[in-house]
Amino acid sequence: MVQDASRHARPVDPAPIHPLVERLGSYVPLTGDEMDFLQSLHEPRRKFPRNREIIVAGHRYDHVFILHAGFVSRYKVLPDGKRQVLNVGLPGDLIGFPACMFETAMNSVSSLTEIEVSAVPFTTLFGLFTRFPRIGAALFWSTACEVAMQGEHLVDLGRRSAYERLAHLLLELLVRLNAVGLAGELSYRLPLTQELMADVLGLSGPHINRMIRCLREEGLATIEDQRVVIHDLASLSSLAAFEESYLRPRKIPDAYQRVAN
Amino acid sequence: MVQDASRHARPVDPAPIHPLVERLGSYVPLTGDEMDFLQSLHEPRRKFPRNREIIVAGHRYDHVFILHAGFVSRYKVLPDGKRQVLNVGLPGDLIGFPACMFETAMNSVSSLTEIEVSAVPFTTLFGLFTRFPRIGAALFWSTACEVAMQGEHLVDLGRRSAYERLAHLLLELLVRLNAVGLAGELSYRLPLTQELMADVLGLSGPHINRMIRCLREEGLATIEDQRVVIHDLASLSSLAAFEESYLRPRKIPDAYQRVAN
DNA sequence: CGGTACATTGAAGGGGCTCAATCCACGTGG
DNA sequence: CCACGTGGATTGAGCCCCTTCAATGTACCG
Numbered sequence: 001m002v003q004d005a006s007r008h009a010r011p012v013d014p015a016p017i018h019p020l021v022e023r024l025g026s027y028v029p030l031t032g033d034e035m036d037f038l039q040s041l042h043e044p045r046r047k048f049p050r051n052r053e054i055i056v057a058g059h060r061y062d063h064v065f066i067l068h069a070g071f072v073s074r075y076k077v078l079p080d081g082k083r084q085v086l087n088v089g090l091p092g093d094l095i096g097f098p099a100c101m102f103e104t105a106m107n108s109v110s111s112l113t114e115i116e117v118s119a120v121p122f123t124t125l126f127g128l129f130t131r132f133p134r135i136g137a138a139l140f141w142s143t144a145c146e147v148a149m150q151g152e153h154l155v156d157l158g159r160r161s162a163y164e165r166l167a168h169l170l171l172e173l174l175v176r177l178n179a180v181g182l183a184g185e186l187s188y189r190l191p192l193t194q195e196l197m198a199d200v201l202g203l204s205g206p207h208i209n210r211m212i213r214c215l216r217e218e219g220l221a222t223i224e225d226q227r228v229v230i231h232d233l234a235s236l237s238s239l240a241a242f243e244e245s246y247l248r249p250r251k252i253p254d255a256y257q258r259v260a261n
Numbered sequence: 262m263v264q265d266a267s268r269h270a271r272p273v274d275p276a277p278i279h280p281l282v283e284r285l286g287s288y289v290p291l292t293g294d295e296m297d298f299l300q301s302l303h304e305p306r307r308k309f310p311r312n313r314e315i316i317v318a319g320h321r322y323d324h325v326f327i328l329h330a331g332f333v334s335r336y337k338v339l340p341d342g343k344r345q346v347l348n349v350g351l352p353g354d355l356i357g358f359p360a361c362m363f364e365t366a367m368n369s370v371s372s373l374t375e376i377e378v379s380a381v382p383f384t385t386l387f388g389l390f391t392r393f394p395r396i397g398a399a400l401f402w403s404t405a406c407e408v409a410m411q412g413e414h415l416v417d418l419g420r421r422s423a424y425e426r427l428a429h430l431l432l433e434l435l436v437r438l439n440a441v442g443l444a445g446e447l448s449y450r451l452p453l454t455q456e457l458m459a460d461v462l463g464l465s466g467p468h469i470n471r472m473i474r475c476l477r478e479e480g481l482a483t484i485e486d487q488r489v490v491i492h493d494l495a496s497l498s499s500l501a502a503f504e505e506s507y508l509r510p511r512k513i514p515d516a517y518q519r520v521a522n
Numbered sequence: 523c524g525g526t527a528c529a530t531t532g533a534a535g536g537g538g539c540t541c542a543a544t545c546c547a548c549g550t551g552g
Numbered sequence: 553c554c555a556c557g558t559g560g561a562t563t564g565a566g567c568c569c570c571t572t573c574a575a576t577g578t579a580c581c582g
Contacts, residue, residue, distance in 0.1 A: 062514060076416050079502050084419040086412045098405035098412075101510045106409050122514045129390070129398040136397045137390040143404045144359035148367050150411045151347045151359075155337050157418035158345040158463030162570070193528065202419030204571055209530060241340050249362045253323060253383045423538070454560065465539055470562060 018042050019092025019180045020066055024138040028252050034132050041066060042118050048111050055099055055109035063121045064096030070115030071191055074099060074107050075199065085200040087150070088112075088173070088192070092180050097143075113191045141252055148246040157202045160240070165201045166211045167240035170221055170228055175244045187229040279303050280353025280441045281327055285399040289513050295393050302327060303379050309372050316360055316370035324382040325357030331376030332452055335360060335368050336460065346461040348411070349373075349434070349453070353441050358404075374452045402513055409507040418463045421501070426462045427472045429501035431482055431489055436505045447491040451484070 017025075021038045024030065030038070045068060048054060054072065055061065072089040086107060089095055095117065099107040129136035152172070156165045173190060177183035192200070198208045215221045220232045220239070230236060278286075282299045285291065291299070306329060309315060315333065316322065333350040347368060350356050356378065360368040390397035413433070417426045434451060438444035453461070459469045476482045481493045481500070491497060 076412065078416070078420055082420040084416045086415055098408040098510070101402065101405035102409070102506060103511045104506065106507050107412065126398045126513055129401070130394040133391040133394050133397060136394060136401065137387045140390070140397065140401050140404065141362065143401065143408065144362035147359040147404065147408055147411065148363070150408065150415065151337065151368065153415060154347055154411065154418060155339070155345045157415060158460075159339060159343040194530095195528080199419075205529090206531080206572085207570055210570095213530085245363060245365065246367050249359070250364045252387055455562095456560075466561085467540085467563080468538055471538090474562085 018066075018068070020094070023092055023142060023179075024135060026251070027138040027141045027249070028134050030134070030138075034135055037128075037132055038135065041120055041124070042068060045116050045118050048115050048117070050111055050113050052111045053108055054111060054115075054117070055096055055105055055107070057099070057105050057108040059105050060103065061096060061100040061105055062123075063119045064094055064100055064125060065117040065119055067091055067093050067095050068116040068118060071112040072109050072115060073112055073192075073196065073200075074109045076107050083199045084202065085196065086153075088200065090176055090180055091182070097146075112196070137252060141249060145247065145249050148249070152246050162201070162203050162207055162211050163214060164240050165203070166197070166208065166215065167220070167236050168242055169197065169201060170215075170223075170230065171236060171240055171242045171244070172247070173228070174230060175247050179247070186231075186233065187227065189226055190223070190228045191226050279327075279329070281355070284353055284403060284440075285396060287512070288399040288402045288510070289395050291395070291399075295396055298389075298393055299396065302381050302385070303329060306377050306379050309376050309378070311372055311375050313372045314369055315372060315376075315378070316357055316366055316368070318360070318366050318369040320366050321364065322357060322361040322366055323384075324380045325355055325361055325386065326378040326380055328352055328354050328356045329377040329379060332373040333370050333376060334373055334453075334457065334461075335370045337368050344460045345463065346457065347414075349461065351437055351441055352443070358407075373457070398513060402510060406508065406510050409510070413507050423462070423464050423468055423472050424475060425501050426464070427458070427469065427476065428481070428497050429503055430458070430462060431476075431484075431491065432497060432501055432503045432505070433508070434489070435491060436508050440508070447494065449489055450487055451489045452487050 018039065020042075021030075021035060024038065025035070054065065055074075057076065067089050069091055072093075072095055073085050074087045074089060074095075075083055075085040077083045089109070095109055096105075099105045099109060128139075149172075152168075156168055160168060174183055174186070174188060177188045182188060194208045194212070195205045197203075198205045201208070203211075212223050215223075218235075220236050221228065221230045223229075236242070279300065281303075282291075282296060285299065286296070315326065316335075318337065328350050330352050333354075333356055334346050335348045335350060335356075336344055336346040338344045350370070356370055357366075360366045360370060389400075410433075413429075417429055421429065435444055435447070435449060438449045443449060455469045455473070456466045458464075459466045462469070464472075473484050476484075479496075481497045482489065482491045484490075497503070
């Protein structure tokens with residue numbers, strides 16, 4: 001169920017491959033130039049402390065960020081104060097897409113841990129489509145994954161019970177973290193408060209707490225000290241009707257590889 | 262509130278501009294070649310009757326569709342039979358994104374009315390990034406809008422009441438349909454059964470019915486014979502906390518226009 | 523030591539679901 | 553011309569999942 005398809009055996013390399021580069025490279029084989037360009041986007045780095053609003057809804061931006069280390073949440077706050085988290089961003093994710101693509105940012109983004117990012121101006125982002133069209137294609141392809149993820153999220157909120165939602169979230173994070181080397185076979189660190197998980201899943205804090213206890217009592221999984229441990233992957237998966245394939249779009253078709261070269 | 266920004270005064274033109282071309286052109290000014298290419302994607306056309314599964318979850322595809330006329334719904338069905346609609350596709354939308362981008366289609370897509378589509382093979386879609394990088398950029402930009410829409414949808418399901426959700430849906434459809442010339446100032450034809458609206462909003466059929474009645478009794482809007490009429494736009498907007506800006510990303514920044522030319 | 527942030531637990535209430543009956547418009551065939 | 557079937561809208565009754573509101577517990581930290 002949980003796999004490590006995106007982690008190829010690779011000779012020890014002095015220059016570490018960033019998660020974003022690895023991901024885009026999994027859609028289209030990248031040339032040296034293309035990889036160099038992508039790597040160059042990772043400098044200069046900038047750090048932010050935990051709980052800092054990196055992007056503020058309503059402000060105007062002319063860049064996005066690449067998240068290099070740490071966790072962020074993208075969310076929207078309604079006039080009455082209710083909050084819905086739209087996405088939990090992990091290392092390798094593009095931060096500010098799509099929030100910053102509007103006259104005024106649609107969503108806010110906050111750091112859940114200390115984070116490290118590098119800014120990518122829109123001019124660079126879109127110049128990229130001309131200079132490195134294959135990267136552009138890969139970027140487009142990767143947004144398909146983003147949309148699919150949000151789609152699954154919609155199914156969670158619309159048609160799954162609280163219990164199922166939580167199970168689904170834990171599994172999704174396991175796979176996503178595993179893909180960037182931040183999860184073990186069946187466990188990972190999850191720096192989310194229960195309140196935040198509630199806002200991810202469209203539930204209330206107390207109810208999340210009850211569901212977590214329920215998972216523990218049923219022997220399916222435990223969450224303690226920001227550490228998630230899956231005890232019964234099979235049961236959890238069938239409970240949540242979890243199919244991880246939505247997290248891994250296929251490669252861009254071979255026929256295109258020819259056209260592109 | 263409701264505007265028609267994307268509809269420019271245009272001299273009478275023998276060759277009609279397709280909605281997709283118009284939309285992409287609103288992000289980046291397109292050259293004649295680029296427009297010709299986009300127009301060429303609209304042939305040949307293919308018709309499907311109402312209630313036909315255009316894309317079946319689990320099957321493999323090597324193309325997407327451009328929806329030329331009619332309505333479609335993209336949805337996922339859970340093992341227990343519950344269904345969640347992820348998106349209602351209108352003319353000018355790309356059908357099969359992101360459903361078809363996986364080894365096996367993630368979602369299903371069905372026609373809600375008779376529809377007219379044209380197929381775009383992946384090879385064409387991705388060859389486009391090399392041949393017409395600016396179109397590629399615009400395409401990427403437009404997916405930002407897609408993601409933002411789904412994000413708003415997430416807020417609906419996670420944090421809005423049934424009443425608010427319905428109000429929000431009606432307003433969103435008003436703006437989207439207006440943008441492609443399919444809605445009047447305050448009314449439009451909506452070929453969705455109440456059951457389907459329920460599946461869009463994560464509710465049950467009977468409850469949708471009650472909410473519709475409620476809207477009518479409050480004098481906010483009526484839905485009869487597949488016709489939506491907004492009676493009190495201001496109240497409806499504030500009720501739903503509706504901000505239409507998420508439906509219109511800004512143009513790709515000027516600085517890029519220079520880089521690209 | 524007091525303050526803050528977060529987890530935990532309980533009690534009561536409500537929003538939306540389920541299940542089911544009824545109604546209605548429409549098309550179809552006898 | 554009417555009987556019938558079908559898809560969809562409408563309405564009601566009972567219930568349950570989850571919320572809200574609070575109180576309590578607990579670790580950490582200045």
